[in-house]
Amino acid sequence: MLLTAPEARSRPAAPLRAGLLCLALAAVLLALVVAGWSPLTSLDRAVAQGLHRRAVADPGLTHAQRILSDWVWDPWAMRALLAVVAAVLLRRGERLLALWVAATSALGTAVQQGMKAAVGRDRPRWPDPVDSAGFAAFPSGHALTATVAFGLIVWLLSLHGAGRAVRGTVLAVGVVSALGVGFTRLFLGVHWFSDVLGGWLLGVAIVTLSAAAHRRWLLNRAP
Numbered sequence: 319m320l321l322t323a324p325e326a327r328s329r330p331a332a333p334l335r336a337g338l339l340c341l342a343l344a345a346v347l348l349a350l351v352v353a354g355w356s357p358l359t360s361l362d363r364a365v366a367q368g369l370h371r372r373a374v375a376d377p378g379l380t381h382a383q384r385i386l387s388d389w390v391w392d393p394w395a396m397r398a399l400l401a402v403v404a405a406v407l408l409r410r411g412e413r414l415l416a417l418w419v420a421a422t423s424a425l426g427t428a429v430q431q432g433m434k435a436a437v438g439r440d441r442p443r444w445p446d447p448v449d450s451a452g453f454a455a456f457p458s459g460h461a462l463t464a465t466v467a468f469g470l471i472v473w474l475l476s477l478h479g480a481g482r483a484v485r486g487t488v489l490a491v492g493v494v495s496a497l498g499v500g501f502t503r504l505f506l507g508v509h510w511f512s513d514v515l516g517g518w519l520l521g522v523a524i525v526t527l528s529a530a531a532h533r534r535w536l537l538n539r540a541p
Contacts, residue, residue, distance in 0.1 A: 333533065337526035344457075344519040351439060351456055351512055362510035366442045370507045373448045380448050383502045387449075391499035393459050396467035397423060403471060415477075419470055422528040426466040429520060430459045442507050449506035457516035458509050461500045465521025468492025473529045496521070 350358050373380045389395065400423045407416035434454040441455040472492060475485045500514040 331530065331533075333526040334530035337523045337530055340519045340523035340526065344516055344523060347512060347516050347519065348433070348437070348456070351516070352437060358512055362512055365504060365511045366507060369505045370442070370444060370448075373505055373507060374446055377448075380506070383505045384449060387460065387499060387502035387506060391460060391464050391495055391502070393427075393463040396463045397427075400467050400470060403474065407474075415474075418528070418532060419474070422470060422524060423466060425528070426462055426521065426524050427459075429524065430457055430462045430517070433457055433516075433520075434459070439510075439513070442510060444507055447507060449508055451508040455509055456513045457520055458500065458503055458513045459517065460503050461496060461514045461517030462521040462524075463517075464492075464499045465496045465518055466524055468495055469521060469525030470528075473525060477532075 373383070400419055404416040404419050407413075407419065433456065437456045438454050439456040441451060468488070469492065472485060472489050475488060496518060500518065503509040503514055504511060
């Protein structure tokens with residue numbers, strides 16, 4: 319059952335605090351990326367070079383990573399998942415909540431595309447690449463989209479009073495998916511570690527701030 323305004327009022331503002339914290343961390347990370355902070359640049363290169371050597375040496379594992387990255391956890395697959403969720407909400411008569419999910423998903427896409435264009439960071443370049451990707455590097459769209467998709471689903475389950483076991487299972491799948499797709503992008507040599515970290519932070523910020531805004535909306539419409 320969907321939470322009522324009194325129930326929403328009784329819950330702490332943890333989503334807002336978490337969202338603001340992740341947003342602040344993402345802003346700091348962005349500043350370090352733009353400034354070319356040497357320790358971060360060195361970390362990015364060390365991670366990229368180590369994983370690229372493994373990718374070149376193990377074509378079978380590399381192919382598996384491409385399947386996970388391009389099909390299982392592809393951003394369009396994540397958006398399609400949210401489209402199904404929104405359709406279910408519409409069938410249940412929860413039109414505003416379906417619109418909220420769609421708007422949050424669209425916001426995630428707009429944020430990552432806008433930041434890529436604004437930052438214009440080059441992707442790793444290799445003499446022997448195992449994969450390729452277009453547009454700029456920061457932040458990772460795969461990491462951000464997977465985080466937003468599963469974050470929204472966990473939030474919806476909580477909002478509808480789903481059991482702890484169900485929420486825990488979906489949360490575990492979401493964490494594995496977000497971490498997994500981040501690893502695939504690094505392994506395939508198309509992102510720096512800080513790109514993926516930025517995607518995770520922004521994804522969590524978008525979901526938690528959206529959840530906090532929905533909670534505020536519930537409170538404002540209460541008698």
